[in-house]
Amino acid sequence: MLIALIARDVRRGYAGGGATLVVIFFLLVATLFPFAIGPDAALLARIGGGVIWAAALLAALLPVERLVAPDLEQGVFDQLAVRGLSLALVAAARMVAHWLTFAPPLMAAAVAAAGLLGLPGVLLWRVELGLLIGTPALAALAVAVAALTAGFRGAGALAGLLMLPLAVPLLIFGAGALAEGGAGAFKLLAATSLLLVAGSPFVAGAAIRAGMD
């Protein structure tokens, strides 16, 4: 049952062109920085990891509007709830599906972004490892925020205001892990990620339930 749910959401994620949009937006943000601060290779290599993290956070906002609202409107959650599925579980399935459509393209695009910014190989590895740990939390947050803002006018802008502050710890620890001796930051990143992943399904489930009434 859950597999069918996840498969549907993954299919919708890729079919809507959402994954491509995220990748293009991510690369666009990453390329803005060299334009803004000039082609100083040493400087770019130094800030590149942080740039990739900031771009990833911004790209995570893009899919928020289509994660929950369309299904709420079309009564899909009603039908799932009638079948006795817990909405927190449905939200968790959606988070898994969203991570599957969001993280792999983003992590692949991070390689390209690292090339554009002249990031050394060792830093790229740390960025990728950090993204692997941090993207589940970004996906979970996106679904929770999507559920909280579903049905509001200007939901996209509101979602940004809600989600970015909550994602700041991920940015701090993710970028912090790029420095020498960043093992501690990785652990804190993982702890933050775990907290967000564990809590978000319940927030999202309750928000969807409230949105159904």
Next chain:
Amino acid sequence: MLFAGLDLRLAAGAAAVVTGPNGVGKSSLLRLCAGLLAPAAGRVVAPSRTLLGEAAALDPELPLGRALDFWARLDGGRGRVAAALEAVELATLRDVPVKMLSTGQRRRAALARVVASGAALWLLDEPANGLDVAAVARLEALVAAHRAGGGAVLVATHVPLALPGAQAVELTAMADAPC
């Protein structure tokens, strides 16, 4: 508070029709029976149930057959989709994306999901909305067949439907109802 003191039992093969003015709580009663709303007092006991709500809940970009397959897989009845599409006379549109269907066809598609669900209790909220005369007759025949097979039906409708032997549940606005 929408209504109070409602006692309704549906035996196998029974049907009940909920009527009343707009906004009196017909849809809320059905959502209550579907488990989507919690009663302020009292309880709902129902066997396997399925709801025909206001929205079709079919993925607009998918061909009709596959959109129904998704729900049939959750209901454990993938083999019933083809027959259900036949029953609502949409079998020829199986490969047409849901977004291309008309309002009435979408309604029939949602009805096909109800038929394919295999649930004992059908909760139909304004099932005749958007249906033409022939489709209403088909709906009545489907409900009759479901009841003949031991199922029960709870319908909220403002369109008179031919449901022989159905109990009438008339909701009236509560005098002291501020909300």
